[in-house]
Amino acid sequence: MAPHGRSRSRRTIAAHSAGCRWQREQEVAGNNSVSMNQHVLVTGAAGFVGSHLCDFLLAQGARVTALDNLATGRLENIAHLAGSPGFHWVPGDVENRPLLGKLVEEADLVIHLAAAVGVDLILSRPVESLKTNLATTAAVLETAHAMQRCVFIASSSEVYGRSEALPYQENADIHLGPATTLRWGYACSKAMDELLAMAYARQYHLKVAVLRFFNVSGPRQSSLYGMVLPRFVRQALLGESLTVYGDGRQTRSFCHIADVVRAIYLLSQRDDVFGEIFNIGSEEEVTISALAHKVKQTTGSTSAIEYTPYPRDHSGDYEDFRRRRPDLRKISRLVNWKPERNLAILIHDMVAFEEGKQGKLVPAGPCG
Numbered sequence: 208m209a210p211h212g213r214s215r216s217r218r219t220i221a222a223h224s225a226g227c228r229w230q231r232e233q234e235v236a237g238n239n240s241v242s243m244n245q246h247v248l249v250t251g252a253a254g255f256v257g258s259h260l261c262d263f264l265l266a267q268g269a270r271v272t273a274l275d276n277l278a279t280g281r282l283e284n285i286a287h288l289a290g291s292p293g294f295h296w297v298p299g300d301v302e303n304r305p306l307l308g309k310l311v312e313e314a315d316l317v318i319h320l321a322a323a324v325g326v327d328l329i330l331s332r333p334v335e336s337l338k339t340n341l342a343t344t345a346a347v348l349e350t351a352h353a354m355q356r357c358v359f360i361a362s363s364s365e366v367y368g369r370s371e372a373l374p375y376q377e378n379a380d381i382h383l384g385p386a387t388t389l390r391w392g393y394a395c396s397k398a399m400d401e402l403l404a405m406a407y408a409r410q411y412h413l414k415v416a417v418l419r420f421f422n423v424s425g426p427r428q429s430s431l432y433g434m435v436l437p438r439f440v441r442q443a444l445l446g447e448s449l450t451v452y453g454d455g456r457q458t459r460s461f462c463h464i465a466d467v468v469r470a471i472y473l474l475s476q477r478d479d480v481f482g483e484i485f486n487i488g489s490e491e492e493v494t495i496s497a498l499a500h501k502v503k504q505t506t507g508s509t510s511a512i513e514y515t516p517y518p519r520d521h522s523g524d525y526e527d528f529r530r531r532r533p534d535l536r537k538i539s540r541l542v543n544w545k546p547e548r549n550l551a552i553l554i555h556d557m558v559a560f561e562e563g564k565q566g567k568l569v570p571a572g573p574c575g
């Protein structure tokens with residue numbers, strides 16, 4: 208897609224005098240408009256969430272610039288979009304400031320998803336992971352502020368840490384562990400990203416919202432970085448043991464990627480989301496042990512279920528969370544969103560997707 212040819216000075220003056228164009232167009236169209244002619248910059252667009260978001264936004268009529276350095280994203284996730292009207296693929300780093308500045312200026316809304324994700328990656332590459340999460344968000348916020356653009360920052364349920372105040376509410380206290388346990392670095396980096404976003408909102412009136420994702424899963428999600436559902440599906444289809452860490456009684460609530468991108472889209476249609484944090488997830492809580500059984504049942508696999516200590520437990524850098532469940536009242540009140548797909552559908556869709564790749568499946572290697 209060709210860049211949009213407005214002059215920098217005209218655009219900048221217009222933006223400063225009347226807030227960001229995204230919001231102005233929403234005011235004209237009214238909230239919850241279903242069509243979209245805006246231009247969205249998605250960072251981390253070749254990743255699992257990013258690629259589905261590109262699909263969804265394009266289907267709504269948006270123009271999408273997809274930025275990714277392919278550190279963990281994969282070209283195959285967006286290959287089907289090549290040549291699509293309105294889609295512009297830009298391989299590159301968020302930390303490339305001249306490039307970021309140009310792309311942000313061309314966009315109406317920035318959705319910042321680029322990040323180091325997955326416990327295995329965080330533990331095997333802690334320095335790069337923390338630096339990536341902090342530096343890219345700082346760069347996006349600074350640039351969005353300079354260009355007066357609206358921005359969504361992706362965060363994670365990880366920030367709730369060990370809190371036992373379930374279901375987790377956006378304004379509840381968070382409870383993080385010590386810096387000597389590396390896993391907490393991810394939660395801290397995301398909490399810092401959130402605080403920086405809120406600081407820009409308060410101090411500079413930047414139109415920024417934070418999205419806290421809870422265990423998002425679905426087709427295309429890689430099994431390489433530690434996430435449990437793609438791992439179990441893959442293990443079951445390969446006839447390998449499903450590796451349940453610990454006693455398997457820890458719980459998570461998994462949300463289908465199709466519901467997640469719909470939630471992002473609905474929030475993007477509002478002008479009253481800025482300066483706010485939103486949980487996006489599912490309320491259907493399941494133990495990891497039950498999850499393994501459900502995956503076995505859906506695949507018809509004869510794989511064993513093996514209870515094993517977390518592989519990096521010996522390092523003292525991993526701490527598991529016993530439970531995790533979002534309170535969805537805030538997003539539900541604002542945009543009437545709830546997940547439409549339950550866990551059974553999620554597992555079914557992931558199995559169908561992986562089965563479609565049968566023959567290409569090879570055992571996953573260790574991360575990093």
Ligand code: UDP
Binds near residue numbers: 326422438495528
């Ligand atoms: N888990 C597991 N086997 C695996 C990968 C993960 O039992 O092969 C467990 C992990 O210990 C945690 C849960 O599944 O209790 C979810 O792990 P994931 O890394 O997907 O998400 P997070 O811990 O960040 O919620």
